[in-house]
Amino acid sequence: MNDLLIPGSISSPTVRLDASRGMMELAGESYPQNAFDFFAPIIDWARQFLRESPDPLILSLRLSYLNTSSTKCLIDLLDLLENAYKIGRAARVVWHCDRDNERAREAAEEFREDVTLPFEIVLEGPAQ
Amino acid sequence: MSRRSDPPPPDPFLERTREVLADPAYAGNPLLEPYRELADRYSHMVRTFMKTLHISDNYQLRLKELNEVLDEAMRTDFLTGLMNRRAFFDRIKPELSRSRRHKRPLCILMGDLDSFKAVNDRYGHDIGDKVLQETARTFAAALRSEDLKVRWGGEEFLAMLPETDSPGAAAAAEKLRSIIEQTIFEVAGNSIHVTISIGLAEERGEDPEAAIRAADQALLEAKRKGRNRVVVASS
Numbered sequence: 184m185n186d187l188l189i190p191g192s193i194s195s196p197t198v199r200l201d202a203s204r205g206m207m208e209l210a211g212e213s214y215p216q217n218a219f220d221f222f223a224p225i226i227d228w229a230r231q232f233l234r235e236s237p238d239p240l241i242l243s244l245r246l247s248y249l250n251t252s253s254t255k256c257l258i259d260l261l262d263l264l265e266n267a268y269k270i271g272r273a274a275r276v277v278w279h280c281d282r283d284n285e286r287a288r289e290a291a292e293e294f295r296e297d298v299t300l301p302f303e304i305v306l307e308g309p310a311q
Numbered sequence: 312m313s314r315r316s317d318p319p320p321p322d323p324f325l326e327r328t329r330e331v332l333a334d335p336a337y338a339g340n341p342l343l344e345p346y347r348e349l350a351d352r353y354s355h356m357v358r359t360f361m362k363t364l365h366i367s368d369n370y371q372l373r374l375k376e377l378n379e380v381l382d383e384a385m386r387t388d389f390l391t392g393l394m395n396r397r398a399f400f401d402r403i404k405p406e407l408s409r410s411r412r413h414k415r416p417l418c419i420l421m422g423d424l425d426s427f428k429a430v431n432d433r434y435g436h437d438i439g440d441k442v443l444q445e446t447a448r449t450f451a452a453a454l455r456s457e458d459l460k461v462r463w464g465g466e467e468f469l470a471m472l473p474e475t476d477s478p479g480a481a482a483a484a485e486k487l488r489s490i491i492e493q494t495i496f497e498v499a500g501n502s503i504h505v506t507i508s509i510g511l512a513e514e515r516g517e518d519p520e521a522a523i524r525a526a527d528q529a530l531l532e533a534k535r536k537g538r539n540r541v542v543v544a545s546s
Contacts, residue, residue, distance in 0.1 A: 248370060248373075248374075249366075249367075249370060250367070250370075251363060251364075251367040254363050254366045254367050254370070255359065255363045258359050258362060258363060259359075262359075284373075286369055286370070286372065286373035286376070287373070289369055290366050290369050290370060293362070293365060293366050293369065294366065296362075297358070297362065
């Protein structure tokens with residue numbers, strides 16, 4: 184299965200999907216013209232990985248801003264991982280956020296609210 | 312701790328559908344399977360929708376907060392914390408129309424530190440900046456809370472004094488001049504003494520720029536007359 188690399192832009196995150204490590208990384212801000220088009224290959228990749236590989240899947244997020252459509256797409260992606268986790272697949276989420284950005288942390292907690300898979304929120308940046 | 316997402320609003324139609332699907336009379340009826348699936352999908356979609364709204368609201372709140380911070384930064388002089396020119400021009404129009412409506416006097420005070428270049432040359436810009444900060448503090452403390460205090464430029468400070476005629480403003484300016492003359496700023500082991508020249512003009516129903524120009528002219532005259540003094544523009 185192929186890796187997928189989408190270089191970041193001002194309005195879309197850098198996406199690195201690494202099949203050999205079972206690692207999905209999204210970093211940046213997400214408010215692309217059409218979030219559904221942007222996220223479709225990412226969601227397809229995750230679906231294919233879960234179908235073809237028995238390895239654990241890690242979703243590593245470093246997203247400081249998401250528009251409404253991107254939020255919906257990310258919930259869909261989390262649903263996909265959650266459903267896989269519920270049938271016994273190893274899947275987890277690591278959400279990195281800025282220590283001094285309270286609202287970003289709150290957003291991460293809200294994404295975590297409805298899922299049962301391991302979901303770690305990592306605060307980064309200098310400690311107070 | 313974040314507020315949990317709002318629960319979906321009650322939906323009597325969905326509840327009725329669930330009741331029918333749960334009726335033992337229809338249990339195991341394969342014809343109802345698509346409806347069960349639809350009800351589940353619909354519930355899930357509503358839940359996702361509510362969650363999306365809630366998270367999105369939160370991001371918007373964050374943007375709004377950042378906008379307020381930016382707005383404040385845009386109006387404040389970074390070095391001294393006084394108002395900057397932009398904030399002053401936003402405020403002066405309503406102040407002027409108020410003073411005109413009530414036929415109340417209003418004065419513009421323009422102060423400039425004397426020979427400030429010598430301070431920068433002798434002590435360096437870092438210390439010069441500290442002196443400007445101290446001057447701004449003194450300037451703000453010597454004036455009333457309702458006066459608008461502005462860092463106009465380099466070492467130039469402007470104040471707008473509402474409800475104040477020329478003699479009143481001259482007294483306030485003299486007090487400010489005298490305080491600065493008597494203050495020794497202690498900065499990084501240096502005792503620094505500065506003086507200020509001040510020009511004053513009463514606003515006379517023209518555009519605000521005219522009063523500012525008049526105060527500026529009076530300031531130039533104060534400099535010409537030997538600095539460290541207050542000059543009131545002749546009306």
